[in-house]
Amino acid sequence: MSLQSLFQRLCGGFNRNCQKLAVLASTAVPGLALADLPALEEPTQGSGGIRSTAQGYMYDGFVLGGLLLCTAAFIWVGIGCLASFNEGRQRGEWTKFGVTAFIGVVLILVIIWLSTEAAPILAQ
Structure with a gap:
């Protein structure tokens, strides 16, 4: 050794x-x-009593849910566009890809718009 x-x-x-x-x-x-x-962060809306704090945390949860919905829609549209792009490359027909991409972009824009409109309504 x-x-x-x-x-x-x-x-x-x-x-x-x-x-x-x-x-x-x-x-x-x-x-x-x-x-x-570290100390627990206060919710973005309301603080003071138990009820207003709970409502603030629910508001934050719903806003986070809207963001997750937007993210899921973005991923779903992206996967659909990639699939139709691959199909268009194999067959040489690009109309399905164009329609899928256009509808996907419109869908994402509508979901983002609805999420931003819902946030002030939830704050009331």
Whole structure:
């Protein structure tokens, strides 16, 4: 056994023992295990009472749901356009791709417009 491998074995065991000792100390003394966590963010709408805070969190949830709907529509339209593009490349007929792309862009614009119109209505 070389001196270097013996040193590595001793240091590896020392590091593992130090880690075990730190975990044991943090569980034995509860003050050491507490992390300094950030405070919970207030909702964007309403704060004060329980009801207005809950309504604020619901508003934020609905706005997030609208964003997720826009994202899903964007991905869905993109997949459809790629499929029709591939089909147009194989057959040489590009009308289906053009119609799919046009309707997809209109669909995305309508969903984004409806989401932005819904946000102020939800804030009331």
